[in-house]
Amino acid sequence: MATDTEVLVLGGGSTGCGIARDLAMRGLEVTLVERGNLTDGTTGRMHGLLHSGGRYAVSDQASATECIEENEILRDIAGHCVEETGGLFVQLPDDSDDYFREKLEGCRDCNIPARVLSGREAREIEPYLTPDIERAIEVPDGAVDPFRLCVANAVDAEAHGARIETHAEVIDLLRDGADVYGVDVRHDSGPGKRRHAAPGSTEEITAEYVVNATGAWAGQIAAMADLEVAVRPSKGVMTIMNVRQVDTVINRCRPKGDADIVVPHETTAILGTTDEEVSDPDDYPEAQWEVDQVIDTLADLVPILEEARTIRSFWGVRPLYEPPGTATQDPTDITRDFFLLDHAERDGVSGLSSIVGGKFTTYRAMAEEISDHVCGKLGVDATCATAEEPLPGSENLAVLEDGMDEFGLRSPVARRSKQRLGSRASDVLETDDANPVLCACEGVTRAEVRDAIQQSGTDLNAVRIRTRASMGNCQGGFCSQLLATELHPEYDEATARSALDELFQERWKGQRHALWGEQLSQAMVTYALHATTMNRDRDPAASDGSLEYGAFDDGEVR
Amino acid sequence: MGRSSTEPSTTGRCAEVAISDDVLVIGGGLAGAMAALAAAERDVRVRLVTYKQSTLRQASGLIDVLGYAPDGDGPLVDPFEALEGLPTGHPYERVGSEAVREALAFFDEVAGDAYVGDHTDANALVPTHGGTVKPTARYPTATAAGLASDNRDALLVGFETLPDFDGPLAASHLAAAGVPFDARGVTLSFPGIERDDAKVTRYAHLLERDEAVSVDDSAATVGARDALAESVDEHLEGEPRVGFPAILGDERADEVRTALGEGLGVDVFEVPMGPPSLPGMRLSDLLYDALEDAGVRVTSGVPVVDYEVDPRGSSDTPADPSAAKTSDDPARGRIDHVVVDRNGAEVPHRADQYVLATGGLVGKGVRSDREGVREPIFDCHVPHPEDRYDWFVDGVFGDQPYARFGLDVDRELRPLETDSRPTFSNLRAAGAVLGGYDFAAEKSGSGVSLATGYVAGRRASTAVIR
Incomplete structure (x- = not known):
């Protein structure tokens, strides 16, 4: 079986789905293939933090500025995926005053709304914060559902004519001399929707341009065409609590460190995280000490976490990358910025770009930049609309809020269903x-x-x-x-x-x-x-x- | 259960407040109830204290003895044959196979007409609500017409508002399991159920009280039983038996089932369900009625929070000053009394003999934290790997170490210390608080509770008399 498309996107995470939506909205013919389910890689394994940028306000102001811009856009276009929780950077007695001041100034430099709270004020907002808190900086961090956001991008891409194939693993990147022209994929159960026990099949998909948006797996894909992309995958653990001990994102206000964030997420709170380089993004140790470390360290900020019930832990792998020759030792020092590697410029092989690095909050801006690049390559003149067009489910949130009590669903079921479905609620629940x-x-x-x-x-x-x-x-x-x-x-x-x-x-x-x-x-x-x-x-x-x-x-x- | 008894006058040092009995059973599940009933067979004063609702509400109400050998062999036709081959330390090995038979006979007597299966040693295969079959030794009379070895065809009726049991899917699943009859399923709307999330007890009470319900939007009403029979009748294609999820009545389930059977002209049976389980609740009611009849004093809703050992040492062990410490000397002597929390007041409960039947991980008779696994009342030793990553294996249905967490006991069912000495001279343990067996894989949970509860109760009352 063989098919042809204009642009082929590899990877069904936030970046890949964002690119597919962007290009499809610009009128290009797009096919996206994903090895497992949408979000199966790194997107579905993050802590659900919608960055205000505060986290990068001292170390990386370019990223911080981009975060606050995208944060505001996502509240608009994906309101049903975002919970506007607010966030606190909490200073404990051991944490430096200088850094606190730098953080505050950094936020202001980057146009991140920030305000200082006394320890008592912070504990009025979050009573479970430790009594020895000195003070805190309040920023517009939020919680975001990466699953719904990613799926909404894919659904909208499909609505604009894209073909989205999950359970379709790339088994070869096709290269003819100095040109990449497509892939061979193996469908787990034939093309289309997944069906258990249906026989598998393979398909050759050719394309004018291929975008490798496989994140931590980008090196493995590139290697199929004898290209080298030196991704430095770094794992982090996230531990899910049974209830929301906090309703605000809680960050520790110190230069950097493992295990310094609690994100309220739907009915749960997610603790994170650690940062440790791994050699294989599919096979790395998931160690007990990492779980113990996040609980014990975060209990300094929120003491009841020590005794609270955790319901599961999961690990994600960051697709970190740095240009050849940088050789940063500690993965926490590797930049969170993203890189667009045009293999024509870099390796003299046309038809392929790889995207590495980056972070979830800015997925849309990354997708826009990459889509601009692809359009440039294909000579297409079309502008990006993804910052303005709401995602499916977010079109009429105000109307939605007005008519909350239909469908015979009892609150809070009704409320939660509507939050998940957004403006699609009536279609689904009627x-x-x-x-x-x-x-x-x-x-x-x-x-x-x-x-x-x-x-x-x-x-x-x-x-x-x-x-x-x-x-x-x-x-x-x-x-x-x-x-x-x-x-x-x-x-x-x-x-x-x-x-x-x-x-x-x-x-x-x-x-x-x-x-x-x-x-x-x-x-x-x-x-x-x-x-x-x-x-x-x-x-x-x-x-x-x-x-x-x-x-x-x-x-x-x- | 909400039942409480008048406090008897007491003797002893704390005469004003202390409660005193011969045998005190801690825990009100199947094992605790059996222990109290077995102890009460003799002329001793028995008390049962229970804290939370028993886990019987979560159980299917079937009395499994042994469905699969520990190595996975099965389903076993004859569980008793396999009892002989169990490894040392398995609760059945501790009490011996004869005691298992005695305990079952005792249960049969207590249960009377409510349970069947005692006509044969062979296990029965009962359809589960997930759609396959499972081996069990005794089953509620309400389930009897549903056995999978009965080759009569069956219609399985599910309800659109009761997602736990899907008739058509269960019927296909039974076919895949190779049952010797044709099963067919239908999904109906339940007459009189207006809310999509009604509790199972609502269905049961509708039928039990035979409430008037309206059908087909007409003003006229009919009884819930007739309305249900009528809606099933139009789907019947000559099947001589019809299965429903286990919601057919509560206290008068027999009456409901008979009425439906007569209305349809077929045998009606219930498919056991997950929690909350009406067959489990009915079993619980049956046991508590029996406890009352046997004169057992039951105190509900009170946790045991502490205990004191007898400062004079163990009086159960013959005093022989010339004897060196033997391996049978209790490590911590003899329990003098336990402390029960009654709405904030700490009330000593004294007894001569104690039975610990507080359940396993589910009933919270075994607890854990990141550091280890423990028995919370007496701090009896619970063997477990030090590293909590050795408490599980990766396959969800693999050979799970955590499923075997519980106490090691001697043949008297006394909990053992790490050096194999009994912890106390007058404490015995029964039911899921015991370790060394995986009741879920073996399908042996109820049988172990019956057998060890029976033996612990008998031994406790014998020790009192002695």
């Missing part, structure tokens, strides 16, 4: 069918799950990132089976079963790093339900041999 809540932890209803299945096929992890179902306290213990049930009868029983097995194992993966206290008890509840009550661990339907039913009790008293 149904004559019964619409019970399937995921009680996150308040996700059947209609929302069905809508997500329409978008993504049998991949329940794709349903998860669209709806947040199975992301709460029970980590899918109670709802994963209900999500799988919704696949039937559109998909057959075996498909629903294998989709359930896959989601259940994925949810287990992150819980392993939170297995003590309440969450260990929760894991046992889940295990007991799925193994004891449902016998999913030893399901005769999944075994090869046939069961001799006649040997068992048939109820007859003989």
Whole structure:
């Protein structure tokens, strides 16, 4: 199978989806391929912080300025993905006054609204902050849902004619002499929506221009065409708490350091993070000490974290890059700036650019710059509209807020559903069918799950990132089976079963790093339900041999 | 359960406040109830204290003995045969297979007509709400017509507002599991249920009270049972049995099931469900009625927060000044009394013998933090790997170490110290607080609770008499 497109984007993270949307809106024909689900790489594994720029206000003012600009744009175009929590940079007795002053001045230099709060004022906003807080700087940090934002970009790209292929892994980057002209991809289950157990296939996709937006994996992709991109992947752990101990983003006000941020995110709070270089972005140790370190260090800022319940931990890999010859030792010193590597200029190989570095908050600006570059290469004269055009779900938020009590959904389910769906809420939730809540932890209803299945096929992890179902306290213990049930009868029983097995194992993966206290008890509840009550661990339907039913009790008293 | 008994007059040093009994059982789940009932068989004063709602509400209500051997062999046709081969330290190995049979016979007596399965040693295969089958030794009468070895065809009825059980999916799943009959599923709307998120007890009470419901938007109303039977009837294609999720009534479930069966002219059965589970609640009610009949004093809603050892040492061990410390000497002597928190007042509860049946990780009889795993009341030793990354394996259904967390016990069911000495002379443990077995993989949870509860209760009352 072979197809042709104008621009081929590799990677379904925030950068790739942002580029696909931007180019599609400019009228180009775009195909995007992603190895797993959208957001599976680094985008889905971040702490959910929408930077105000305050974090970079001393060390990197160019990035700080870009952050505040993009922060304001995202509040406009993706209001349903952003929670305007505000943020605090907190000074403890050990933290330097000089740095505090530099931070404040830096914010003002970069047009980041900033105001100083006394320790008492800060604790009025966040009562769980440590009593020995000196003072704090308040900035417009926010929380952002990277899943919804990325999916909204992809959906809008599709609405503008783009083709988005998930579960399509690049197996070769096609190069003819000094020209890259396309890729070979392997479809996990054939092209289109994912379908479990459907046979795989390969496809050659040729393009006039290829954008390698695979982040931490950019080096591996480039190597397929004998090009070198020296990405320096750096891992960081994020630990999710069961409730929001804080409603404001809490940063430690000190030059740099591991484990200095707490981000309130939906029903949870996310602690982060560490920074350690790894050699392979797909295979690196996930170590106990990292989890312990973020909890213990952040407990200095918010003491109740020491005893609080964590529900899972996950690691993300930053796609850090620095130009050859820089050789920074400590990954925390490597710039967070992004680099557009035009392989024609750099290596004399045309038809390909690689994007590395960068950060989530500024994904749109990066996408704009790259799209400008691609248009230049293709001789297309079209301007970027992504800073003005709202993303799907964010078009009519004001109208949405006015009519909150429809759909027969009880608050807070109604409120949460609407936050997730934004202006699409009425399309999704207006149904004559019964619409019970399937995921009680996150308040996700059947209609929302069905809508997500329409978008993504049998991949329940794709349903998860669209709806947040199975992301709460029970980590899918109670709802994963209900999500799988919704696949039937559109998909057959075996498909629903294998989709359930896959989601259940994925949810287990992150819980392993939170297995003590309440969450260990929760894991046992889940295990007991799925193994004891449902016998999913030893399901005769999944075994090869046939069961001799006649040997068992048939109820007859003989 | 909300039941409380009049406090008896007490004896002892704290005469004004202390409660005194012969046997004190801590924990009100299946193991605790069995221990108290077994102890009360003899002429001793038995008290059961329980803190939270028992985990029976979360259990399916089936009485599994052993569905799979620890190596995964199974489903086992005859669980009793396999009991002989269990490894040292498994709770069944501790009490012996004869005690397991005795405990089951005792349960059969207590349960009366509410449970069946005692006509054979063979396990039954019961359809689960996830759609496959699982092996079990005793099952509620309400489930009896649903057995998978019964080759009559079945219609499975699910409800659109009750997402835990999907009839058509369960029917396909049963076919994939190779059951010897045709299963067909339908999804209906439940007459009289108006909210999409009604609790399972609402369904049960609608049927139990046979409330008047309106059908087809007409002004006329009919009883909920007739309305349900009518809506199922039009989907029946000659199947002689019909399965529903386990919501068919609460206290008068037999009546509801019979009425539906007569209305449809078929056998009606319930498919056990996850939490909150009506069959689990019915079992809990049955046990608490039996406790009341047996004269056991039950105090609910109170946690045991502390204990004191007897300063005079262990009186259970024969005093022989010439004997050196033996491996059977209790490491921490004898429990004099435990302290119960009653709404903030600390009340000593004294007994001659104690049974610890506080549950495992789920019931919080075993607790953990980042540093380790412990038993919170007596701080009995819970063996576990030091590194918490050795508490689990990567496959979710792999051989999970955490699932085996619990106490090591001797053959008297007394918790053991690291040096294998019993911790106390007069404390026995029963049920999920025990370690060394994975009840979820083996499908052995209820059976272990029955057998060890029965043995702990019997031994405790015998020790009192002695």
